[in-house]
Amino acid sequence: MKAKIGVYVCECGPNIGETIDIPRVLETIPALEGYEDVELVPKSFGLLCSPAGKEYLAKEITDNAFTHLVIAACSPRDHNSTFIGVCKEAGLNPYLYKIINIREHCGWIIHDKEAATDKAIQYIRSGISRVLYQSELFERQLEITPDVLVIGGGIAGMEAALSLASEDRKVYLAEKTGELGGKAASFASLLPRQGRGADVIREKIKAVEENEHILVHLNTELESSIGFLGNFEVVLAGNGDDEKTDLKVGATIIATGYRMSDPGSFTGYEYADTDEVYSSLEIERMNGGEGIALRSGAKPASVALIHCVGRQEKGYCSRICCNYMMKIAGYFKKQSGATEVTEFFFDMCLPHKADQEFFDHSVGLGIDFKRVKEIGLSGTSVEFTETGGGKQRMDFDMVVLASSLEPPEGTEALAELLEIDLDERGFFKEAHQTTDPVATSIDGIFVVGASQGPRGVSDSMLLAQATAGRIRSQLKPGGKIVPEVKVSEIMEAYCTGCRTCLEVCGYGAIYFDDQKGISIVNEAVCRGCGNCFGSCPSGALRTKHFTNKQLYREVTEALK
Amino acid sequence: MTEKQQEREFTPKIVGFLCNWCTYAAADLAGSTKLEISPTLTVIRVMCSSRVDHNLLLTTFFEGADGILIAGCHPGDCHYGKGNYYARRRYAVLKKVMEGLGLEPERLQLSWVSASEGNRYADVVNAFSEKIKALGPNPINGRPDF
């Protein structure tokens, strides 16, 4: 069948109408060299993306029975999807159409109208040449399960579970220990409003336990996970027994939180078990239990609170310590107003909206804030250099250390199991720090709360709620997903089985078939970036809709 | 300018492979800001800078391109994670291959331009175009004889 290509130039009001000589474009197209076997139908229209434009275009496609379509208009980032919709409606496979950006790439940036018109003709030629080498692609619909697995039962994990569980969506909550609540469960009060503190956590635990759509698995960890968004098969394993649970879930949320690093492991803070030196977490536990006391049972008369322990060695700020140390100072003052509290800090980090107020309040309680350049311990004797001062030594009854927060045990293994990345600090890495903060490099695997890096309760809940929103829109109960169709494929005959592509794929979309000795792309997982293509030494790869032939056509026309 | 001078004025042909997520968006921004950009460059959209393989680049030179620009997201910002690091490695290798072919390595340039850097996009393209103009035409126009 002879190809019949519709070539529609959009005026876009004056945007293209006045910057490009459209009549000249239309005149040139039918006479293009090298297309004698092809019927080219060039036309122009006012605003193709308007309702009238779309209707016109759909009718043109049907009436003319075009085999291919080229639209010379704006950026594909603006209206590619609009015209894909029109093609579908008119019964033309949308992968046989191409949009050419003559507005942003010609009319708007080449200020000489004749030159802009020449360039537009060149781009349109490229487009015509390319569509002839494009092939039909077909979208597939896959059934999904809307159920979700949450790993970690701290505040972040519980909030995610509560935000997602419903009549038509089960949530499995796997917690490694025997209790829900995470670290915050032991805190007597919670910043920024202090208020009821641990009660907030207790209420959440109760809500989770009472929710019939949340299935809690205590003393349980993830054993394996395979699959892709909407279709993961996971196995949970009891860590005290041999119990295994097989589940099908559509998405997994990691909420494994953080761990406090051992303060005694940092230079200058080596202390003995018998010293009256405690980590901030130990103080939270004491305060939430019997009250804060020395080993003798007496209340301390003087306390040193030291911030930023291990920050230098770790190379990052733990973000929440400045805040909670003021809260801890308040615990001491509440026990006895006479306790002398000195806080040693390097930089005061007060990022949240209520922080400044809380700082002023703490100063009002009579807490002595000392900004230091250097600090070290010898038992409960603190040697320090204040900024702008000399070396000093002060003796205290008790020392409390805000030690760096680090990823919990098992983080690396979990990352490996789920094939996702860790950041330079060892916490789970977001797909994009700025623009995609709860997703990971694997579609359908999310990371929330402190498992992304140190953060407070409200930020942890925020991420959990954001993730729940993402999952609700991606995995609608009863819904289907349409995987990317512009994916890569490996041509068996050319693959030498070198496995280079496996290494470069950031999505684990390629697996090795041991029997055939070749690599295979899992099309449901592939995102079509083309990195494997760029890496294959044997030319065995092909990225659909961005094949070399298609790109060569564009290149060749551009260089004519 | 006399007609003769005009004839002698060399207009380079440059192909720009831009990643969809960053640099292509920057080009859109440059467009909507109506910045003036040299028509010497033809944009070819790819999903990620990592898609651009050696075959495609060499063919583009053999077909007569005087310069090639590969542009994508800044390191750490690739939409697909690490694609641009791989692109950088492949680029470094290709520079060596070009030397062997008698092609000035400067004819290939890799730049990072984010979606918000419309001005930078215009500057990169215009400066590259000037550079290629100064270098003159591609010496191996047509497939080399090995």
Ligand SMILES: Cc1cc2nc3c(=O)[nH]c(=O)nc-3n(C[C@H](O)[C@H](O)[C@H](O)COP(=O)(O)OP(=O)(O)OC[C@H]3O[C@@H](n4cnc5c(N)ncnc54)[C@H](O)[C@@H]3O)c2cc1C
């Ligand atoms: C001393 C101190 C005081 C603080 N005070 C405040 C405050 O006043 N206000 C505030 O907003 N924030 C405060 N924070 C921060 C607060 O602790 C965190 O914001 C919060 O705990 C983060 O919740 P999360 O659920 O992300 O992590 P976590 O609380 O760490 O919970 C993670 C859960 O996951 C489980 N888990 C870990 N690994 C696995 C695994 N592989 N499989 C299954 N389960 C696993 C853990 O057992 C745990 O139950 C304080 C922190 C410290 C250290």
Ligand code: SF4
């Ligand atoms: S389709 Fe694009 S070029 Fe045409 S009117 Fe709409 S915005 Fe303008």
Ligand code: SF4
């Ligand atoms: S890189 Fe190419 S040859 Fe090597 S395993 Fe992958 S597809 Fe096969």
Ligand code: SF4
């Ligand atoms: S195109 Fe990208 S996502 Fe798909 S298999 Fe290749 S490297 Fe992986």
Ligand code: FES
């Ligand atoms: S997506 Fe822009 S470089 Fe990879």
